[in-house]
Amino acid sequence: MEISNAKVSFLSEHDTYGTSENNDDDVCIDVSDVSVMFNMSINREDGIKEYFINMMKGKVAFKEFWALRNIDFKVKRGDSLALIGRNGSGKSTLLKTVAGIIKPTRGSVKVNGTIAPLIEMSGGFDRTLSARENIYLAGAMHGHTKKYMKQHFDEIIEFAELEKFVDVPVKNFSSGMVSRLGFAVATSVNADIIIADEVLAVGDAKFREKCEKRIAQMLSGGTTILFVSHSTSQVKKICRRAIWLEKGKIIGSGSSAEICDKYTESLKIAKKTEYRRKY
Amino acid sequence: MVGKKIDEFMNYVPFLKEVIKRDFKKKYYKSFLGVAWSMLSPLLLMVVMSIVFSTIFKRSIPYYPVYWFSGNLLFGFITQGSQNVMNSMMANASLIKKMKIPKYFFCISSLTQQFIMEMFSLITYFLIEIVFGVPFTFNVFLFFIPMIYAYVFTLGLGMFLCSYATFLRDLDYLYTIIRRLWLYATPIFYPIDIIPAQFRFLWELNPVYIYLSIFRDLTLNGVMPSERSFIIATLYSVITLILGIVAFKEKEDRFFLYL
Numbered sequence: 169m170e171i172s173n174a175k176v177s178f179l180s181e182h183d184t185y186g187t188s189e190n191n192d193d194d195v196c197i198d199v200s201d202v203s204v205m206f207n208m209s210i211n212r213e214d215g216i217k218e219y220f221i222n223m224m225k226g227k228v229a230f231k232e233f234w235a236l237r238n239i240d241f242k243v244k245r246g247d248s249l250a251l252i253g254r255n256g257s258g259k260s261t262l263l264k265t266v267a268g269i270i271k272p273t274r275g276s277v278k279v280n281g282t283i284a285p286l287i288e289m290s291g292g293f294d295r296t297l298s299a300r301e302n303i304y305l306a307g308a309m310h311g312h313t314k315k316y317m318k319q320h321f322d323e324i325i326e327f328a329e330l331e332k333f334v335d336v337p338v339k340n341f342s343s344g345m346v347s348r349l350g351f352a353v354a355t356s357v358n359a360d361i362i363i364a365d366e367v368l369a370v371g372d373a374k375f376r377e378k379c380e381k382r383i384a385q386m387l388s389g390g391t392t393i394l395f396v397s398h399s400t401s402q403v404k405k406i407c408r409r410a411i412w413l414e415k416g417k418i419i420g421s422g423s424s425a426e427i428c429d430k431y432t433e434s435l436k437i438a439k440k441t442e443y444r445r446k447y
Numbered sequence: 448m449v450g451k452k453i454d455e456f457m458n459y460v461p462f463l464k465e466v467i468k469r470d471f472k473k474k475y476y477k478s479f480l481g482v483a484w485s486m487l488s489p490l491l492l493m494v495v496m497s498i499v500f501s502t503i504f505k506r507s508i509p510y511y512p513v514y515w516f517s518g519n520l521l522f523g524f525i526t527q528g529s530q531n532v533m534n535s536m537m538a539n540a541s542l543i544k545k546m547k548i549p550k551y552f553f554c555i556s557s558l559t560q561q562f563i564m565e566m567f568s569l570i571t572y573f574l575i576e577i578v579f580g581v582p583f584t585f586n587v588f589l590f591f592i593p594m595i596y597a598y599v600f601t602l603g604l605g606m607f608l609c610s611y612a613t614f615l616r617d618l619d620y621l622y623t624i625i626r627r628l629w630l631y632a633t634p635i636f637y638p639i640d641i642i643p644a645q646f647r648f649l650w651e652l653n654p655v656y657i658y659l660s661i662f663r664d665l666t667l668n669g670v671m672p673s674e675r676s677f678i679i680a681t682l683y684s685v686i687t688l689i690l691g692i693v694a695f696k697e698k699e700d701r702f703f704l705y706l
Contacts, residue, residue: 308465308466
């Protein structure tokens, strides 16, 4: 297994690392040397009493946990990058860092353009509000006026196939309906960058196809996509490039086909060794 | 730097509107009278308090129900508002964890929602002033000055509390008790005259008392408050807001770990 910890640059194929400075305008996500540390407090204090008790015992010590270490990559405008890796490898943390939800402990993230984060399918819906109200709320979160959202309202509802449920509270929706709405809203707010975490895992085959089509459309329209999925076939279909994360480090990067194959291979090997160990 | 902040703020104004609207809807979800409660409940409480206390304080307070109402209005806004701001991160955890929105917006939205409700109570307040025949002076039109002081002070206090309450949830319970103590330490249902003169300075340390006496002077007693009280009120508000912002700025990056 080849392990490359080097700095990775996702500029177009013929660009080599180092010449990237020349076309900085086109780089829309610039993650440089990002590390994220969480305090995994051994006992998480949620109360004064616990805090003081632990302080007395000298136990307010935190165990450091580095969710991401020295992550370094660039994404060019209109490119599509997938993050693959096993559970707990830091994919979602990386997405949240790029989205600006988590501030990196070290390093910096520079983003050129607006971001529509689709982190967990419900994408920040308020469950007591209806689909209609949630669409306006989500639009407002992206800085769009009500007028703008009104123009796109029908389009969103049509794409999500929720014509009959416009005024039903989201809490009464099925998980498929919520994710359809989430996808429809996030992809119609005209963001420069879409950040998608496991968004296509739900929904039936037909809807998934529709989503893939829309993503392809957006890519050709110049939208940049950062994509997380466990389905390597989907990654290959949607993304041009991929990064392979393990334990918070980049251990491989390149074209999505190549990286996905390596990743599936490693999973197979891991499975086999586990099997051998057991029997 | 400041220009950029203002741009960012303007960009999120539609969001602020939507969130305030949503909070209103949620607050009065399945309530028959809805917003009317913010006018009705202080009115009913006023009746209760007047029955209990008006005989005791009849001599020193001419319009007892109005006197009590004005105190309850301002005090209720400051304490309930600061408690709402304190809990605003927890209340909006699902959004904060998924979207990049400046976090102070949730402080502003929860306080503004409380402020709008106070405006409804204010209408009731002016109505009962008419009903009880409180003599009219043009000073009444300056009522917004103490309201602005109260808003700025409450935002600062709430943000300061929020910076710590997000990590220590006990503060919420503790604050409920402090609110009660604060209630008795503020002349809401009793006149300030019952406090011996040598202890009065202690009451001046209480910002709510300062705001309240300005508010009562303007709207009830029909006199112009002294310059000194305006200066003290401004100082209290500005200093609290600065403290709140500093504490909030320092802690906000770690909020998401505790939500």
